[in-house]
Amino acid sequence: PAHAAPSGDRDVIVHLFQWRWQSIAEECETTLGPHGFGAVQVSPPQEHVVLPGEGYPWWQDYQPVSYRLDQTRRGTRADFVDMVDTCREAGVKIYVDAVINHMSGTGSVGSGPGSAGSAYGKYEYPGLYQSQDFNDCRRDISDWNDKWEVQYCELVGLADLRTSSPYVRDRIADYLNDLVAIGVAGFRIDAAKHIPEADLQAIVSRLDDVHPDWGGGKPYVFQEVIADGTIGTGSYTPIGDVTEFQYHRDISHAFADGAISHLTGLGGGLTPGAEAVVFVANHDTQRNDPILTHTDGARYDLAQKFMLAHPYGTPKVMSSYTWSGDDRTGPPMSADGTTDPTDCSAARWVCEHRAVAGMVSFHNAVDGHGIGSAVTDGAGRLAFARGSAGYAAFNATDSAWTRTFTTGLPDGTYCDVANGTFVDGVCDGPSYEVSGGTFTATVAADGAVALHVGAVGECAD
Ligand code: LAG
Ligand code: CA
Structure with a gap:
Protein backbone atom coordinates (compact mmCIF):
# COMPACT_ATOMS: atom_id res chain seq x y z
CA PRO A 1 0.00 0.00 0.00
CA VAL A 366 -19.37 -0.73 18.29
CA ASP A 367 -16.62 1.18 20.09
CA GLY A 368 -18.10 3.78 22.40
CA HIS A 369 -21.49 2.07 22.68
CA GLY A 370 -22.33 0.44 25.98
CA ILE A 371 -24.29 -2.74 26.50
CA GLY A 372 -27.95 -2.15 25.71
CA SER A 373 -30.90 -4.45 26.18
CA ALA A 374 -30.02 -8.07 26.86
CA VAL A 375 -31.92 -11.35 26.72
CA THR A 376 -30.93 -14.65 28.29
CA ASP A 377 -32.32 -18.09 29.06
CA GLY A 378 -30.86 -17.71 32.54
CA ALA A 379 -28.00 -20.14 31.88
CA GLY A 380 -25.96 -20.75 28.74
CA ARG A 381 -27.50 -18.25 26.32
CA LEU A 382 -27.05 -14.51 26.22
CA ALA A 383 -27.66 -11.81 23.62
CA PHE A 384 -27.16 -8.08 23.91
CA ALA A 385 -27.12 -4.85 21.97
CA ARG A 386 -24.17 -2.49 21.72
CA GLY A 387 -26.33 0.60 21.47
CA SER A 388 -27.64 1.10 17.94
CA ALA A 389 -24.33 -0.06 16.44
CA GLY A 390 -24.39 -3.80 16.96
CA TYR A 391 -26.14 -6.86 18.31
CA ALA A 392 -24.64 -10.22 19.28
CA ALA A 393 -26.05 -13.53 20.54
CA PHE A 394 -24.05 -16.31 22.21
CA ASN A 395 -25.07 -19.91 22.82
CA ALA A 396 -22.82 -21.83 25.22
CA THR A 397 -25.02 -24.93 25.21
CA ASP A 398 -25.18 -28.14 23.20
CA SER A 399 -28.44 -27.32 21.43
CA ALA A 400 -29.48 -24.64 18.94
CA TRP A 401 -31.22 -21.44 20.10
CA THR A 402 -33.90 -20.02 17.83
CA ARG A 403 -35.63 -16.76 18.62
CA THR A 404 -36.48 -13.30 17.40
CA PHE A 405 -34.15 -10.62 18.73
CA THR A 406 -35.09 -6.98 19.20
CA THR A 407 -32.24 -4.64 18.31
CA GLY A 408 -31.55 -0.94 17.94
CA LEU A 409 -30.13 -1.53 14.44
CA PRO A 410 -31.41 0.36 11.41
CA ASP A 411 -33.23 -1.86 8.93
CA GLY A 412 -31.01 -3.58 6.39
CA THR A 413 -29.16 -6.71 5.41
CA TYR A 414 -26.35 -7.48 7.83
CA CYS A 415 -23.38 -9.79 7.50
CA ASP A 416 -23.05 -12.24 10.40
CA VAL A 417 -19.46 -11.55 11.41
CA ALA A 418 -19.48 -14.30 14.04
CA ASN A 419 -19.59 -16.83 11.19
CA GLY A 420 -17.91 -14.96 8.41
CA THR A 421 -16.04 -11.80 7.61
CA PHE A 422 -16.92 -8.54 5.92
CA VAL A 423 -14.00 -6.98 4.05
CA ASP A 424 -14.21 -4.37 1.31
CA GLY A 425 -17.97 -4.76 1.15
CA VAL A 426 -17.84 -8.53 0.72
CA CYS A 427 -19.55 -10.81 3.22
CA ASP A 428 -18.32 -14.39 3.16
CA GLY A 429 -20.75 -15.66 5.78
CA PRO A 430 -24.48 -15.81 6.37
CA SER A 431 -26.54 -12.62 6.41
CA TYR A 432 -29.68 -11.53 8.26
CA GLU A 433 -32.44 -9.10 7.44
CA VAL A 434 -33.23 -6.64 10.20
CA SER A 435 -36.73 -5.28 9.77
CA GLY A 436 -38.52 -3.05 12.24
CA GLY A 437 -35.44 -3.54 14.45
CA THR A 438 -35.91 -7.28 14.77
CA PHE A 439 -34.39 -10.36 13.22
CA THR A 440 -34.92 -14.06 13.72
CA ALA A 441 -31.95 -16.38 13.94
CA THR A 442 -30.98 -19.87 14.91
CA VAL A 443 -27.81 -19.61 16.96
CA ALA A 444 -25.99 -22.91 16.62
CA ALA A 445 -24.87 -24.96 19.61
CA ASP A 446 -21.55 -23.44 20.78
CA GLY A 447 -22.17 -20.70 18.23
CA ALA A 448 -22.86 -16.99 17.95
CA VAL A 449 -24.50 -14.47 15.64
CA ALA A 450 -23.15 -10.92 15.45
CA LEU A 451 -24.40 -8.01 13.35
CA HIS A 452 -23.06 -4.46 13.21
CA VAL A 453 -23.52 -1.26 11.27
CA GLY A 454 -20.10 -1.54 9.64
CA ALA A 455 -21.06 -4.76 7.84
CA VAL A 456 -24.23 -3.97 5.94
CA GLY A 457 -24.99 -5.03 2.40
CA GLU A 458 -25.88 -7.96 0.25
CA CYS A 459 -24.18 -11.25 0.83
CA ALA A 460 -21.52 -11.97 -1.81
CA ASP A 461 -23.32 -15.09 -3.02
C1 LAG B 1 6.59 -14.69 32.50
N1 LAG B 1 5.82 -13.75 32.88
O1 LAG B 1 5.96 -13.12 34.02
C2 LAG B 1 6.34 -15.44 31.27
O2 LAG B 1 4.99 -15.21 30.81
C3 LAG B 1 6.63 -16.88 31.52
O3 LAG B 1 6.31 -17.64 30.39
C4 LAG B 1 8.09 -17.02 31.90
O4 LAG B 1 8.41 -18.37 32.28
C5 LAG B 1 8.43 -16.17 33.12
N2 LAG B 1 7.62 -15.01 33.29
C6 LAG B 1 9.88 -15.71 33.05
O5 LAG B 1 10.04 -14.75 32.03
C7 LAG B 1 8.88 -19.22 31.25
C8 LAG B 1 8.58 -20.67 31.63
C9 LAG B 1 9.48 -21.15 32.74
C10 LAG B 1 10.94 -20.97 32.33
C11 LAG B 1 11.15 -19.47 32.09
C12 LAG B 1 12.58 -19.15 31.67
O6 LAG B 1 7.22 -20.77 32.03
O7 LAG B 1 9.24 -22.55 32.94
O8 LAG B 1 11.80 -21.42 33.35
O9 LAG B 1 10.28 -19.03 31.03
O10 LAG B 1 12.91 -19.84 30.48
C13 LAG B 1 12.78 -22.40 32.96
C14 LAG B 1 12.60 -23.71 33.72
C15 LAG B 1 12.84 -23.48 35.21
C16 LAG B 1 14.24 -22.90 35.42
C17 LAG B 1 14.37 -21.62 34.60
C18 LAG B 1 15.77 -21.02 34.71
O11 LAG B 1 11.27 -24.20 33.51
O12 LAG B 1 12.73 -24.72 35.91
O13 LAG B 1 14.43 -22.62 36.80
O14 LAG B 1 14.11 -21.92 33.22
O15 LAG B 1 16.73 -21.89 34.19
CA1 CA C 1 13.13 -8.23 40.16
Missing part, protein backbone atom coordinates in the same frame (compact mmCIF):
# COMPACT_ATOMS: atom_id res chain seq x y z
CA ALA A 2 1.13 3.56 -0.74
CA HIS A 3 0.29 4.88 2.68
CA ALA A 4 -0.37 3.56 6.13
CA ALA A 5 -3.90 2.53 6.90
CA PRO A 6 -5.34 4.82 9.55
CA SER A 7 -4.62 3.51 12.98
CA GLY A 8 -7.91 4.93 14.25
CA ASP A 9 -8.88 3.36 17.50
CA ARG A 10 -7.99 -0.17 16.48
CA ASP A 11 -6.93 -1.75 19.74
CA VAL A 12 -7.42 -5.51 19.43
CA ILE A 13 -4.17 -7.34 20.13
CA VAL A 14 -3.36 -10.81 18.79
CA HIS A 15 -0.55 -12.80 20.37
CA LEU A 16 1.14 -14.66 17.51
CA PHE A 17 2.97 -16.86 19.97
CA GLN A 18 6.33 -18.07 18.66
CA TRP A 19 5.69 -17.02 15.05
CA ARG A 20 8.64 -16.18 12.80
CA TRP A 21 9.02 -12.52 11.88
CA GLN A 22 8.42 -13.19 8.19
CA SER A 23 5.25 -15.13 8.93
CA ILE A 24 3.93 -12.26 11.04
CA ALA A 25 4.63 -9.82 8.21
CA GLU A 26 2.60 -11.96 5.82
CA GLU A 27 -0.23 -12.31 8.33
CA CYS A 28 -0.36 -8.52 8.76
CA GLU A 29 -0.81 -8.03 5.04
CA THR A 30 -3.22 -10.84 4.29
CA THR A 31 -5.33 -11.09 7.43
CA LEU A 32 -4.68 -8.75 10.34
CA GLY A 33 -4.78 -5.44 8.50
CA PRO A 34 -7.84 -6.22 6.38
CA HIS A 35 -9.80 -7.49 9.39
CA GLY A 36 -8.96 -4.55 11.63
CA PHE A 37 -6.62 -6.03 14.19
CA GLY A 38 -4.75 -3.25 15.98
CA ALA A 39 -1.54 -4.90 17.07
CA VAL A 40 0.48 -8.09 17.29
CA GLN A 41 2.19 -9.16 20.51
CA VAL A 42 5.35 -10.83 19.22
CA SER A 43 7.54 -13.25 21.16
CA PRO A 44 10.65 -11.76 22.78
CA PRO A 45 13.06 -10.57 20.05
CA GLN A 46 16.30 -10.30 22.04
CA GLU A 47 19.10 -12.89 21.93
CA HIS A 48 18.20 -15.83 24.16
CA VAL A 49 19.64 -19.05 25.54
CA VAL A 50 19.62 -22.11 23.28
CA LEU A 51 18.84 -25.38 25.03
CA PRO A 52 19.20 -28.40 22.73
CA GLY A 53 19.40 -30.68 25.77
CA GLU A 54 15.81 -29.74 26.63
CA GLY A 55 14.55 -29.98 23.05
CA TYR A 56 14.68 -26.22 22.33
CA PRO A 57 11.73 -25.35 24.62
CA TRP A 58 9.52 -22.36 23.83
CA TRP A 59 10.71 -20.66 26.99
CA GLN A 60 14.26 -20.15 25.75
CA ASP A 61 13.05 -16.65 24.78
CA TYR A 62 12.37 -15.71 28.40
CA GLN A 63 16.07 -16.07 29.25
CA PRO A 64 17.83 -13.11 27.58
CA VAL A 65 21.61 -13.19 27.19
CA SER A 66 21.97 -9.86 25.32
CA TYR A 67 19.72 -7.24 23.76
CA ARG A 68 20.93 -7.98 20.24
CA LEU A 69 18.15 -8.65 17.74
CA ASP A 70 20.60 -10.25 15.30
CA GLN A 71 19.46 -13.83 15.48
CA THR A 72 16.70 -15.51 17.43
CA ARG A 73 14.91 -18.73 16.55
CA ARG A 74 12.39 -16.53 14.71
CA GLY A 75 14.72 -14.72 12.34
CA THR A 76 17.26 -11.94 11.92
CA ARG A 77 17.24 -8.27 12.81
CA ALA A 78 16.57 -7.49 9.14
CA ASP A 79 13.58 -9.83 9.22
CA PHE A 80 12.35 -8.08 12.35
CA VAL A 81 12.69 -4.62 10.79
CA ASP A 82 10.89 -5.78 7.66
CA MET A 83 8.06 -7.18 9.79
CA VAL A 84 7.61 -3.90 11.65
CA ASP A 85 7.53 -1.93 8.37
CA THR A 86 5.20 -4.34 6.60
CA CYS A 87 2.78 -4.48 9.49
CA ARG A 88 2.78 -0.70 9.87
CA GLU A 89 1.94 -0.32 6.18
CA ALA A 90 -0.95 -2.71 6.80
CA GLY A 91 -2.13 -0.58 9.72
CA VAL A 92 -0.99 -3.04 12.39
CA LYS A 93 1.20 -2.13 15.35
CA ILE A 94 3.91 -4.38 16.81
CA TYR A 95 4.05 -4.80 20.58
CA VAL A 96 7.21 -6.46 21.87
CA ASP A 97 7.23 -8.85 24.82
CA ALA A 98 9.93 -7.10 26.87
CA VAL A 99 11.84 -9.43 29.21
CA ILE A 100 13.53 -6.89 31.46
CA ASN A 101 13.22 -8.24 34.99
CA HIS A 102 15.93 -10.82 34.52
CA MET A 103 18.49 -12.48 32.31
CA SER A 104 19.21 -16.21 32.08
CA GLY A 105 18.87 -18.88 34.76
CA THR A 106 20.72 -21.73 36.28
CA GLY A 107 19.37 -24.15 33.71
CA SER A 108 21.46 -22.56 31.01
CA VAL A 109 24.83 -22.22 32.70
CA GLY A 110 27.51 -23.68 30.52
CA SER A 111 25.20 -24.16 27.59
CA GLY A 112 26.20 -21.02 25.69
CA PRO A 113 26.61 -19.29 23.40
CA GLY A 114 23.30 -17.52 22.93
CA SER A 115 21.21 -17.59 19.77
CA ALA A 116 23.30 -14.81 18.18
CA GLY A 117 26.63 -16.24 19.34
CA SER A 118 27.22 -14.22 22.51
CA ALA A 119 29.15 -15.90 25.30
CA TYR A 120 27.50 -15.65 28.71
CA GLY A 121 27.08 -17.17 32.11
CA LYS A 122 24.55 -16.49 34.85
CA TYR A 123 25.32 -12.95 36.19
CA GLU A 124 27.95 -12.39 33.43
CA TYR A 125 26.88 -10.96 30.07
CA PRO A 126 30.04 -9.52 28.49
CA GLY A 127 29.73 -5.89 27.46
CA LEU A 128 26.30 -5.56 29.03
CA TYR A 129 25.90 -6.74 32.62
CA GLN A 130 28.28 -7.95 35.32
CA SER A 131 27.65 -9.39 38.75
CA GLN A 132 27.08 -5.97 40.37
CA ASP A 133 24.12 -5.38 38.03
CA PHE A 134 22.07 -8.09 39.72
CA ASN A 135 20.21 -8.00 43.01
CA ASP A 136 21.89 -9.54 46.03
CA CYS A 137 19.15 -12.05 46.83
CA ARG A 138 20.54 -14.86 44.72
CA ARG A 139 17.94 -17.48 45.47
CA ASP A 140 14.41 -18.31 44.33
CA ILE A 141 11.45 -16.32 45.56
CA SER A 142 10.13 -18.55 48.34
CA ASP A 143 7.59 -16.43 50.24
CA TRP A 144 5.19 -14.97 47.68
CA ASN A 145 3.49 -13.02 50.48
CA ASP A 146 6.69 -11.01 50.97
CA LYS A 147 6.66 -8.21 48.42
CA TRP A 148 10.40 -7.59 48.86
CA GLU A 149 11.21 -11.20 47.94
CA VAL A 150 8.87 -11.12 44.94
CA GLN A 151 10.68 -8.06 43.58
CA TYR A 152 14.30 -8.60 44.67
CA CYS A 153 14.81 -12.38 44.60
CA GLU A 154 14.89 -14.72 41.61
CA LEU A 155 11.83 -15.76 39.61
CA VAL A 156 12.38 -19.47 38.84
CA GLY A 157 16.11 -19.01 39.25
CA LEU A 158 16.48 -16.24 36.67
CA ALA A 159 19.27 -13.71 37.38
CA ASP A 160 17.34 -10.73 38.79
CA LEU A 161 18.41 -7.38 37.38
CA ARG A 162 19.25 -4.55 39.79
CA THR A 163 16.65 -2.26 38.22
CA SER A 164 17.25 0.35 40.93
CA SER A 165 20.60 1.07 39.26
CA PRO A 166 20.75 3.96 36.75
CA TYR A 167 23.16 1.89 34.66
CA VAL A 168 20.72 -1.02 34.41
CA ARG A 169 17.79 1.32 33.71
CA ASP A 170 19.77 2.93 30.89
CA ARG A 171 20.68 -0.43 29.31
CA ILE A 172 17.04 -1.57 29.38
CA ALA A 173 15.85 1.78 27.99
CA ASP A 174 18.49 1.58 25.23
CA TYR A 175 17.10 -1.81 24.24
CA LEU A 176 13.50 -0.64 24.24
CA ASN A 177 14.36 2.57 22.38
CA ASP A 178 16.23 0.56 19.73
CA LEU A 179 12.89 -1.17 19.16
CA VAL A 180 10.96 2.12 19.16
CA ALA A 181 13.38 3.51 16.56
CA ILE A 182 12.63 0.49 14.37
CA GLY A 183 8.92 1.32 14.67
CA VAL A 184 7.72 -0.83 17.53
CA ALA A 185 4.63 0.84 19.02
CA GLY A 186 4.31 -0.78 22.41
CA PHE A 187 5.46 -3.29 24.96
CA ARG A 188 4.19 -6.13 27.10
CA ILE A 189 6.30 -5.89 30.23
CA ASP A 190 7.06 -9.48 31.18
CA ALA A 191 7.02 -10.27 34.91
CA ALA A 192 6.21 -6.62 35.72
CA LYS A 193 5.16 -7.50 39.26
CA HIS A 194 8.72 -8.61 39.93
CA ILE A 195 10.10 -5.18 39.08
CA PRO A 196 9.69 -2.55 41.82
CA GLU A 197 7.12 0.03 40.68
CA ALA A 198 9.51 2.98 40.94
CA ASP A 199 12.11 1.14 38.85
CA LEU A 200 9.65 0.33 36.10
CA GLN A 201 8.34 3.89 36.15
CA ALA A 202 11.91 5.16 35.74
CA ILE A 203 12.49 2.84 32.77
CA VAL A 204 9.20 3.72 31.06
CA SER A 205 9.87 7.44 31.53
CA ARG A 206 13.04 7.00 29.44
CA LEU A 207 11.10 5.77 26.39
CA ASP A 208 11.17 7.73 23.13
CA ASP A 209 8.11 8.67 21.08
CA VAL A 210 6.71 6.15 18.62
CA HIS A 211 6.59 6.43 14.82
CA PRO A 212 4.50 9.36 13.54
CA ASP A 213 2.10 6.92 11.86
CA TRP A 214 1.08 5.88 15.35
CA GLY A 215 0.57 9.42 16.52
CA GLY A 216 4.07 10.08 17.80
CA GLY A 217 3.24 9.79 21.51
CA LYS A 218 4.75 7.46 24.06
CA PRO A 219 4.70 3.71 23.37
CA TYR A 220 1.72 1.72 24.63
CA VAL A 221 2.72 -0.19 27.75
CA PHE A 222 0.84 -3.07 29.28
CA GLN A 223 2.28 -4.86 32.24
CA GLU A 224 1.97 -8.52 33.08
CA VAL A 225 0.76 -8.38 36.66
CA ILE A 226 -0.71 -11.57 38.11
CA ALA A 227 -2.45 -9.83 40.98
CA ASP A 228 -2.61 -11.46 44.41
CA GLY A 229 -3.08 -10.37 48.01
CA THR A 230 0.48 -9.05 48.12
CA ILE A 231 0.63 -7.04 44.90
CA GLY A 232 -2.47 -5.78 43.10
CA THR A 233 -2.88 -4.30 39.64
CA GLY A 234 -3.45 -0.87 41.20
CA SER A 235 0.24 -0.66 42.11
CA TYR A 236 1.10 -0.64 38.42
CA THR A 237 -1.77 1.25 36.72
CA PRO A 238 -0.01 4.61 37.28
CA ILE A 239 2.68 3.31 34.89
CA GLY A 240 0.52 1.76 32.17
CA ASP A 241 -2.17 -0.81 31.49
CA VAL A 242 -2.17 -4.17 33.24
CA THR A 243 -3.24 -7.71 32.45
CA GLU A 244 -6.44 -8.67 34.29
CA PHE A 245 -6.14 -12.35 35.18
CA GLN A 246 -9.43 -12.40 37.09
CA TYR A 247 -11.24 -11.62 33.81
CA HIS A 248 -9.50 -14.63 32.26
CA ARG A 249 -10.71 -16.83 35.10
CA ASP A 250 -14.24 -15.40 35.05
CA ILE A 251 -14.87 -15.67 31.31
CA SER A 252 -13.16 -19.04 30.98
CA HIS A 253 -15.12 -20.67 33.79
CA ALA A 254 -18.37 -19.14 32.56
CA PHE A 255 -18.00 -20.55 29.05
CA ALA A 256 -16.54 -23.86 30.22
CA ASP A 257 -19.51 -24.31 32.57
CA GLY A 258 -22.17 -22.99 30.17
CA ALA A 259 -23.10 -20.32 32.71
CA ILE A 260 -22.89 -17.06 30.77
CA SER A 261 -26.16 -15.30 31.54
CA HIS A 262 -24.53 -12.92 34.02
CA LEU A 263 -21.72 -11.87 31.70
CA THR A 264 -23.22 -8.54 30.69
CA GLY A 265 -21.58 -7.51 33.99
CA LEU A 266 -18.24 -9.12 33.14
CA GLY A 267 -15.36 -7.06 34.52
CA GLY A 268 -17.40 -5.49 37.30
CA GLY A 269 -15.25 -5.07 40.40
CA LEU A 270 -12.03 -5.60 38.48
CA THR A 271 -9.35 -3.17 37.29
CA PRO A 272 -11.06 -0.27 35.43
CA GLY A 273 -11.62 -1.42 31.84
CA ALA A 274 -9.66 1.48 30.36
CA GLU A 275 -6.54 0.13 32.10
CA ALA A 276 -7.10 -3.61 31.64
CA VAL A 277 -5.82 -5.99 28.97
CA VAL A 278 -8.09 -9.03 28.88
CA PHE A 279 -7.79 -12.53 27.46
CA VAL A 280 -9.42 -15.95 27.59
CA ALA A 281 -6.09 -17.80 27.74
CA ASN A 282 -2.44 -16.85 27.43
CA HIS A 283 0.68 -18.88 26.71
CA ASP A 284 1.23 -19.60 30.40
CA THR A 285 -2.35 -20.37 31.47
CA GLN A 286 -2.89 -22.71 28.53
CA ARG A 287 -0.02 -24.80 29.90
CA ASN A 288 0.00 -24.33 33.66
CA ASP A 289 -3.60 -23.76 34.63
CA PRO A 290 -5.86 -24.45 31.66
CA ILE A 291 -9.54 -23.61 32.09
CA LEU A 292 -10.62 -23.15 28.48
CA THR A 293 -8.10 -23.37 25.63
CA HIS A 294 -7.80 -24.16 21.93
CA THR A 295 -8.14 -27.83 22.85
CA ASP A 296 -11.78 -27.08 23.73
CA GLY A 297 -12.59 -26.14 20.13
CA ALA A 298 -15.82 -24.27 19.38
CA ARG A 299 -16.61 -23.41 23.00
CA TYR A 300 -13.26 -21.67 23.32
CA ASP A 301 -13.66 -19.81 20.03
CA LEU A 302 -17.04 -18.70 21.33
CA ALA A 303 -15.45 -17.22 24.46
CA GLN A 304 -12.92 -15.29 22.38
CA LYS A 305 -15.79 -14.00 20.20
CA PHE A 306 -17.64 -12.90 23.32
CA MET A 307 -14.57 -11.06 24.57
CA LEU A 308 -14.51 -9.12 21.29
CA ALA A 309 -18.20 -8.25 21.60
CA HIS A 310 -18.09 -7.10 25.23
CA PRO A 311 -16.99 -3.56 26.10
CA TYR A 312 -14.70 -4.27 29.09
CA GLY A 313 -10.95 -4.02 28.57
CA THR A 314 -8.52 -4.17 25.66
CA PRO A 315 -8.91 -7.66 24.18
CA LYS A 316 -5.92 -9.87 23.50
CA VAL A 317 -6.65 -12.85 21.25
CA MET A 318 -4.44 -15.91 21.69
CA SER A 319 -3.02 -17.75 18.68
CA SER A 320 -1.37 -21.02 19.60
CA TYR A 321 0.45 -24.11 18.48
CA THR A 322 -0.38 -27.56 19.79
CA TRP A 323 1.84 -29.95 21.69
CA SER A 324 1.33 -33.32 23.24
CA GLY A 325 2.77 -34.47 26.51
CA ASP A 326 5.71 -32.27 27.46
CA ASP A 327 4.56 -28.65 27.78
CA ARG A 328 8.12 -27.46 27.17
CA THR A 329 7.61 -28.46 23.53
CA GLY A 330 8.54 -25.66 21.16
CA PRO A 331 6.77 -24.69 17.94
CA PRO A 332 7.29 -26.63 14.72
CA MET A 333 11.03 -26.26 14.09
CA SER A 334 13.99 -27.52 12.15
CA ALA A 335 16.71 -29.73 13.61
CA ASP A 336 18.77 -26.75 14.84
CA GLY A 337 15.86 -25.32 16.83
CA THR A 338 14.93 -22.48 14.49
CA THR A 339 11.21 -22.03 14.10
CA ASP A 340 9.37 -23.08 10.95
CA PRO A 341 7.31 -20.56 8.99
CA THR A 342 3.68 -20.67 10.06
CA ASP A 343 1.29 -22.66 7.91
CA CYS A 344 -2.22 -22.42 9.33
CA SER A 345 -3.33 -25.39 7.25
CA ALA A 346 -0.55 -27.60 8.60
CA ALA A 347 -0.59 -29.60 11.78
CA ARG A 348 0.23 -27.88 15.10
CA TRP A 349 -0.34 -24.22 14.11
CA VAL A 350 -3.84 -23.55 15.46
CA CYS A 351 -4.27 -19.99 14.19
CA GLU A 352 -7.40 -19.53 16.26
CA HIS A 353 -7.33 -15.78 15.65
CA ARG A 354 -8.57 -16.48 12.13
CA ALA A 355 -11.71 -18.12 13.53
CA VAL A 356 -12.63 -14.87 15.30
CA ALA A 357 -11.41 -12.37 12.69
CA GLY A 358 -14.91 -11.17 11.80
CA MET A 359 -15.56 -10.27 15.43
CA VAL A 360 -12.68 -7.81 15.33
CA SER A 361 -14.76 -5.71 12.93
CA PHE A 362 -17.63 -5.91 15.42
CA HIS A 363 -15.38 -4.74 18.26
CA ASN A 364 -14.18 -1.80 16.18
CA ALA A 365 -17.63 -0.80 14.90
